[in-house]
Amino acid sequence: MSKRLVVIGGDAAGGSAASQAKKRQRDLDVVMFERGRATSYSACGIPYWISGAVDDEASLVARTPDEHRAAGIDVRMRTEVVGIDLERQVVHWRDLDGGAAGTEPYDDLVYATGSVPMRPPVPGIDAAGVHGVQVLDDGAALRAELSRDSVRRVVVVGGGYIGLEIAEACRMRGLDVTVVDRSATPVGTFDPDVGAQIAEAVRKEGIDVVLSDGVAAIEVGRDGRARAVVTASGRELPADLVVLGLGVRPDVRLAQEAGIPLGTSGGVAVDARMRTRAEGVWAAGDCVESRHRLSGQRVVVALGTHANKQGRVAGINIGGGYATFPGVIGTAITRVCNLEAARTGLSSVEAEAAGYSFVKVGVDSTTKAGYFPGAEPIHVSMIAERRSGRLLGAQIVGREAAAKRVDALAICIWNEMSVDEILSLDLSYAPPFSPVWDPVLIAARKAFEAVEADVRQL
Amino acid sequence: MSKRLVVIGGDAAGGSAASQAKKRQRDLDVVMFERGRATSYSACGIPYWISGAVDDEASLVARTPDEHRAAGIDVRMRTEVVGIDLERQVVHWRDLDGGAAGTEPYDDLVYATGSVPMRPPVPGIDAAGVHGVQVLDDGAALRAELSRDSVRRVVVVGGGYIGLEIAEACRMRGLDVTVVDRSATPVGTFDPDVGAQIAEAVRKEGIDVVLSDGVAAIEVGRDGRARAVVTASGRELPADLVVLGLGVRPDVRLAQEAGIPLGTSGGVAVDARMRTRAEGVWAAGDCVESRHRLSGQRVVVALGTHANKQGRVAGINIGGGYATFPGVIGTAITRVCNLEAARTGLSSVEAEAAGYSFVKVGVDSTTKAGYFPGAEPIHVSMIAERRSGRLLGAQIVGREAAAKRVDALAICIWNEMSVDEILSLDLSYAPPFSPVWDPVLIAARKAFEAVEADVRQL
Structure with a gap:
């Protein structure tokens, strides 16, 4: 049998x-x-289905x-x-x-x-008009809500990747959007300097961002629908629709x-x-x-x-074969309001928690040769272990063609390379693709100098 | 002292x-x-200065x-x-x-x-109207020539990176352009399948590409200027200007x-x-x-x-410090006529010459999630050593946001990773940046399967 x-x-x-x-x-x-109703689908694509950038569920x-x-x-x-x-x-x-x-x-x-999506245990959380965004059915429900004329004001609870992606999607549909997040900067997996840049980009698109403030309650109208989000500090944010983007x-x-x-x-x-x-x-x-x-x-x-x-x-x-999953190093990427951001390895906070002592550097450069049409700003930060110079983490924020460079750094981390080794790598160069020193190499060079300076002080 | x-x-x-x-x-x-007249300049930027994409020499x-x-x-x-x-x-x-x-x-x-630029030892090579493209002064001379109304037809000798970039630059200025190359496909550092795609893209821009044909002579007019390029096969290509792009x-x-x-x-x-x-x-x-x-x-x-x-x-x-240059692995990238192409490691021909035995695979994918607006085609080919599965070389060809992925593979090669290890890497994923399996991971997976199939046959 x-x-x-x-x-x-x-x-x-x-x-x-x-x-x-x-x-x-x-x-x-x-x-x-x-x-559910679907198999093998891209949950990460739901925000783009909601914005209308992607047309149909199929x-x-x-x-x-x-x-x-x-x-x-x-x-x-x-x-x-x-x-x-x-x-x-x-x-x-x-x-x-x-x-x-x-x-x-x-x-x-x-x-x-x-x-399962996180749901804060606050009054009103189960009211009509409060939605998670996780499975395809959530996407369908949100699309149905957003097509109702009575929905004009959206409050997104949580400023992580998904929260911001949904906020942008709603904004693209012409709605008034507010994002509420407990932290001082959104997308807590990034270092605060990157988070601050993201917040700025989101605000520039006309999205209201309320930071350092949690959700205390959801006010429910007589019709049983959510009508406002009340924050811990007492602000009342009117809402025809509440979207939970607090992670899972x-x-x-x-x-x-x-x-x-x-x-x-x-x-x-x-x-x-x-x-x-x-x-x-x-x-x-x-x-x-x-x-x-x-x-x-x-x-x-x-x-x-x-x-x-x-x-x-x-x-x-x-099936009788042999394969292993070798673990993760925390690589992630997002594009919000034309800003690209990515991370790999440990953030500063995570590196400290893991017991590492490190130096941190940041460099500003361009995605193409500086003189080349369409060159966009890119900021690369790195943390490197003291003495060894081993790359522990990197974050990138910038405009078009910036963030996917994180893959190169992810592979450096995977192979436990030091910033000294990294700065000598044979990476591709032509003016439409990078300055003659790629931004990630400039960052590695600067990190190497910081490691050396630190060693001299030890 | x-x-x-x-x-x-x-x-x-x-x-x-x-x-x-x-x-x-x-x-x-x-x-x-x-x-020369300048220090520390970008010779790689000369084609874009000639096309007008970059305005001034400074x-x-x-x-x-x-x-x-x-x-x-x-x-x-x-x-x-x-x-x-x-x-x-x-x-x-x-x-x-x-x-x-x-x-x-x-x-x-x-x-x-x-x-120094290669100059074929053929009659007429030293005539007026025959230019190399190497130093900034060459660029200035070419710009002066191209601004003359009498220059309508340009023949570029050599279909390498620089030759094609110059051909495109001249075409963007509205000139009739022909590229002549001895090989069956241009950019000989790429495998022929990639070269063929490049040739197609160049032709689509209205540039004439003459392949498998070398230059036998340059015909000189009574005014002492080049007036045609004569190929080995006897074709006569009228030219008001001849640009040498034969490498250095x-x-x-x-x-x-x-x-x-x-x-x-x-x-x-x-x-x-x-x-x-x-x-x-x-x-x-x-x-x-x-x-x-x-x-x-x-x-x-x-x-x-x-x-x-x-x-x-x-x-x-x-200056009294200590640093080393650890060598190269053959990484290169180019963008010609909206096609991006990149390579790293060994090409098939180079790998054979170096004594390696290998499997080769190619995959077609998209630069973003397939459903995402602006997803462009990308083709990734890989050669992996038999038995060990070590990545020996990779080439990428595609449209926008395709080629810079080569850096990730360059770092894999630098660290002597096998395709088995590569397919498990923690690379970044979000729909605006890649399919859920990044094209380079799909290629690694396919290469791994090819290595396994080969081992079973050994």
């Missing part, structure tokens, strides 16, 4: 795991449960249920797994539309439930109930092959924790690119 | 060496000889003679060094305008003479005459600190040979980015 793989969750991680396992082992029975979907079925995967849409029985090796499921329920046995199980946490409820161990970070604990500590159970995507290669800590990073890679690794291993 | 540094050549390498040495050792006497100059002088460097413009006496440690110079001559003693000497060779004449040893490649031989084999003589820039980190061979690569780095290294060492 052929073996059976059950996959919980049909988005990036689950879909990749199912596909890879089936591809490697043709006689494997693969059943994939998805409680283009966000990389692989439809029918495409998965054509590859031999038994996809059960709108079907939620409500329990896992590790002892009997079965999952309990429920059809969300028809109401039917049943169990499905497994030999291998992939836990790919993703994440791993969806581990089912795992906890079943007894699949979590890690120190709160995500499902997995080894390098994406095996959980429960026999026959694998996990991948936003719900798992990963090893941070610089801090040595376990971290939860909800990003489609990790989900895809982790799903692939789980699938290959389940 | 303070020591004296003499620098021959005031462009990228010489200028950097002089600046760094003076900066490190304030009491050093530094004399820099430059036979913007191509990174550091003027007066700026060098303000930093304490004794700059002798329009002054050619005509001989080096290693025994007596002096150079002989000649003022090109006034005719004065003299000698200058040195304790350290930097040989940074750059390169290191300018080693003075070195040879003085007895400064050359290396196997024909460039001046230097060690890691940029010391030649002659006592007290250093060299940097287009005139030296570098170690290719993959082939192990010595190669001459004429690129401003290497010249700057090598000059810096020589200057630091002369």
Whole structure:
């Protein structure tokens, strides 16, 4: 009898795991449960669907249920797994539309439930007109809201990547938009100097940014709909629509109930092959924790690119192959209001928390040769370990063609290169692409000088 | 008495060496000889000055003679060094305008003479109306020619980077342009498939491209000006102006005459600190040979980015510091007629010549998420060593935002990463910047599969 793989969750991680396992082992029975309406879609694309830059929902979907079925995967849409029985090796499921329920046995199980949006425990949070932005259905709900003429004022709670992307999308639709964030600068994963530049760019687009102020309550009208956001400092921000962009946490409820161990970070604990500590159970995507290669800590990073890679690794291993996921180094990128920003490695705060002592430098340059038409400003900051000069982190902020340079620095960090080694790298140069010293090399040179100066003082 | 540094050549390498040495050792006497009209300028910017994209000559100059002088460097413009006496440690110079001559003693000497353009030894090559494109004066001469109404038809001999960039510049000025190249595809440093795409893009801009055909002669009119290029196959290409874009060779004449040893490649031989084999003589820039980190061979690569780095290294060492130039891996980038192309590591031909056995793959993807507005095509090819899967070379061709990704792969090659390691890298992802699997990761994944398939067959 052929073996059976059950996959919980049909988005990036689950879909990749199912596909890879089936591809490697043709006689494997693969059943994939998805409680939503879509499989393998780009959640990161939702803001652009909302703004109208992307026209239809279908283009966000990389692989439809029918495409998965054509590859031999038994996809059960709108079907939620409500329990896992590790002892009997079965999952309990429920059809969300028809109401039917049943169990499905497994030999291998992939836990790919993703994440759940953070919801602050404040009065009014469950009112109509308060939306998260996480799954495709959230996007559809938001689009429906935004097409109503009565929606003119939007308050976005949380100034992280997604919050700002949604704020920009709403602004592009001509609405009045306010972003509220507890921190002094938005996108807390960046150092404050980068965050300040982002705040400035967002404000220039006519978006109101309220910083250092949290959400205390959501005021609800007689119709049961949210009508204002009240901040901790007492400001009242009128809102026809409230969007929660406070980030996500791993969806581990089912795992906890079943007894699949979590890690120190709160995500499902997995080894390098994406095996959980429960026999026959694998996990991948936003719900798992990963090893941070610089801090040595376990971290939860909800990003489609990790989900895809982790799903692939789980699938290959389940299909009889061998693959590992080697961890993360905190690379991220965003474009908000024509400003590009990216980071890799540790931020200053993270580096300190990890016990590193370091020097920090920043340089201003241009994306092309200074004299070349279309050269745009780019700022590169780096932190390098004292004495060794090892690159620990880098952040880039600038205009078009600035931020994707972070990949080069991510690979330097991955290989534990020192800024001294980096400044000698054979990187590409031609006037339409960079100054003769690429901005990342100028930064490395300056960081090297700072490391040397520091050594002389030691 | 303070020591004296003499620098021959005031462009990228010489200028950097002089600046760094003076900066490190304030009491050093530094004399820099430059036979042209400018110091520290961007020769790579000349095509854009010719096209008109860059307005004035001054913007191509990174550091003027007066700026060098303000930093304490004794700059002798329009002054050619005509001989080096290693025994007596002096150079002989000649003022090109006034005719004065003299000698200058040195304790350290930097040989940074750059390169000379290749000139095919064919009849008519020295006629009026035949120009090289190498130094700023060449650019000025070409601009003067192009502003004459009688110049309508331009033939560019050589389809390398510079040849094509000049061809495009002339086309942008509304001229009839033909490029002639001996090879079957232009830009011979690229694999033929990339070269073919470049040829297509160039032709689409209305530039005639004649391939697999060399130059046999230049026909000269009664006025002494070139009037046509005659190819080896007998074609006659009418020309009011002929531009030579056949590449350059290191300018080693003075070195040879003085007895400064050359290396196997024909460039001046230097060690890691940029010391030649002659006592007290250093060299940097287009005139030296570098170690290719993959082939192990010595190669001459004429690129401003290497010249700057090598000059810096020589200057630091002369100034009492310690620095090395660790070699090159063949990274290059160009934009021609809206097509971007880049390479790093070894091409297929180079890898074979170096004795490597490898698999080659190519993938087509997009520069942003496929659904994102402005996503452009990108093609990434990779060659990976058999068994080890070590990345040996990569080439990228595509539209906007495609080619600069080569830096990421250059750093992978620099660190001797295998395609297996590469596909797991934590690279940046957001829909405005890449698909969820960045094109370079997709290529690495495919290369890994090819390596695995090859191993199974071994």
